[in-house]
Amino acid sequence: MFASLVQGPLPRLALVGVMLVALQQTLFVDLRPAAVTIQIVLALAAAAGAAAGPQKGALAGFVLGMMYDLRAGTPLGSSSLSMGVGGFVAGYALSITVDPQWWLAMIFTGIGAAVGETMVPVVRSFIGEEGHFTPRLFTVVPVVSAAAMILSPVFVPVGRWCMRVKKVDWSKVKAP
Amino acid sequence: MSLYTPGRRRAILLLLLSSLLILTVDLRGNAILDGLRAGYNQAMRPFESAAEVIARPVRNAWRGITQYDDLENENQLLREEIQGQEANNIVSMAIIAQYYELLAYYNLESPGSYDRVMAYVVGQTPNNIDQVIEINVGTNDGIREGMSVISPSGLVGKITDADPDRSRVMLITDARYGVQVKVVRPEPIETTTTTTTTIAGAPPASVVDTSASTTSTTIAGATTLPATTTTLPDPQRETGQLEGRGPSEAPVVIFVADTPSFGPPAVGDIVSTSGGRLSLAPADIPIGEVIEVRPGSPAEGLVVVVQPYATLDDLEFVQVILYTPERESGANTPSTQPD
Numbered sequence: 001m002f003a004s005l006v007q008g009p010l011p012r013l014a015l016v017g018v019m020l021v022a023l024q025q026t027l028f029v030d031l032r033p034a035a036v037t038i039q040i041v042l043a044l045a046a047a048a049g050a051a052a053g054p055q056k057g058a059l060a061g062f063v064l065g066m067m068y069d070l071r072a073g074t075p076l077g078s079s080s081l082s083m084g085v086g087g088f089v090a091g092y093a094l095s096i097t098v099d100p101q102w103w104l105a106m107i108f109t110g111i112g113a114a115v116g117e118t119m120v121p122v123v124r125s126f127i128g129e130e131g132h133f134t135p136r137l138f139t140v141v142p143v144v145s146a147a148a149m150i151l152s153p154v155f156v157p158v159g160r161w162c163m164r165v166k167k168v169d170w171s172k173v174k175a176p
Numbered sequence: 177m178s179l180y181t182p183g184r185r186r187a188i189l190l191l192l193l194s195s196l197l198i199l200t201v202d203l204r205g206n207a208i209l210d211g212l213r214a215g216y217n218q219a220m221r222p223f224e225s226a227a228e229v230i231a232r233p234v235r236n237a238w239r240g241i242t243q244y245d246d247l248e249n250e251n252q253l254l255r256e257e258i259q260g261q262e263a264n265n266i267v268s269m270a271i272i273a274q275y276y277e278l279l280a281y282y283n284l285e286s287p288g289s290y291d292r293v294m295a296y297v298v299g300q301t302p303n304n305i306d307q308v309i310e311i312n313v314g315t316n317d318g319i320r321e322g323m324s325v326i327s328p329s330g331l332v333g334k335i336t337d338a339d340p341d342r343s344r345v346m347l348i349t350d351a352r353y354g355v356q357v358k359v360v361r362p363e364p365i366e367t368t369t370t371t372t373t374t375i376a377g378a379p380p381a382s383v384v385d386t387s388a389s390t391t392s393t394t395i396a397g398a399t400t401l402p403a404t405t406t407t408l409p410d411p412q413r414e415t416g417q418l419e420g421r422g423p424s425e426a427p428v429v430i431f432v433a434d435t436p437s438f439g440p441p442a443v444g445d446i447v448s449t450s451g452g453r454l455s456l457a458p459a460d461i462p463i464g465e466v467i468e469v470r471p472g473s474p475a476e477g478l479v480v481v482v483q484p485y486a487t488l489d490d491l492e493f494v495q496v497i498l499y500t501p502e503r504e505s506g507a508n509t510p511s512t513q514p515d
Contacts, residue, residue, distance in 0.1 A: 022223035024302045027231035031238050035424075037304050055184045062191045066198075070216040072302050073337055073344050076209055077199030079303075084191055120305055127203060131351030132305050136424045140304045 012162040013048075013060060017067045020044055025071060036143040039117060041068050043148035045083040046090040046112030048159030050105040050152070054091030056163045057112070061087030078123045086116020099167070106152040113148030117141050214339050290458060292495040293317050295325075298342070307350035307423055309333075311494060314341045324449075324457040324497045330485035331355075331449060331463045332494050334456055343496075347488050348427050348463065353420040355457055357429055358413045358450040359441045359466065359480060414441060415450050418463065418482065427464075429480040430472060441469050441480045458499045 049057020
């Protein structure tokens, strides 16, 4: 069990997650295009989904969301839920093609990030918080999604590495 | 490629249920999770310090690109504003001094009666929903949950989470924030200015005539200063509940009754904390000015939109008032008594 834990994606996710949460907490609270905080941790969860499929995307979202909640002081589990859904949705890229091209992964990362960000007020409403559904959401979601798309060429390979998924080398695949 | 094998479905369902379980346990309050959070925050410090080294030049470049023009305009406006306020400041200081004399005379409390702790803002929430900042003082400095946080301009928020050396402050614009307030109509202060000659270096003289509600104040200085005769206002007031509305909207006061003696609240009225046994904040902390009054739902009554005095998106230094509301402190923790 211990070996599978160490050899699984968790150590890599935790390593990258710590760095991203630190950057999220320092750099990205100030870099706010259109007064919106870019969500790089969510972007990685979505990118991991686009690179490794819905199940691993959901797992990445769960782990990264937990790390995010622990540091940000948000209700523990709320970001796990929203990022998990984001990673899961982004994983649909692999239902279209086995090895998505970079631009397809970019689109699905953007969609996953948009869904994940939209889920934040939904989850908060479920736990009894009010007033989060404001027109500002129409600015926040596109900006977060666009930022995730821009980051995806970097984050998709990182997500693939975290989830221990190897890119298919088609030159080595033999025709049946 | 099959996306929905039973095994995968089970794994995803397990993650979903785990999130919900942790969420429920955390919301009910759990010492293990609180300890985990505190430990994780402590462990993250070195990483954040390293990230800060990278962040600083990038942040400065970003601010230089996006805020240079705004900064220049703001600088110019502030210079003009300071010139205009210098005279008002002298008069205000005299009135504040008289106000505290009156409070002391009648043995009343004021926000100035409580000890304060100066704090530096070290971070803010990284998401787009919450309005929370982090300050560099914690339980080691006497900070407790529920204490009010102010800036020189007015109320900023309240402590929601305190670690030994860090605390989180929920701003008054957060959708979860609420505090009892009063809406006060400031009556115009009748001020007549006469020129008198005073001796340089002499202490300021202040005479309060409570029977006539009229004061005469002479402020000493190196040059001749105006003497003011001020009639103390007797403002009428109405109480309500201030609630945040999120980052892009001004907070509102609800449950304001349209009472005949006060009349409906109007634009320009001043909103400050009402204090009291159950309030989160001591009385008379200024919050802001009414900028709009509109009818709400029958349950809400009038909705009063408030422009906060404090600039909440650019806070650097704040003060924590060491006043624990009884509601949050519990029966075993006594409230800080005024001096």
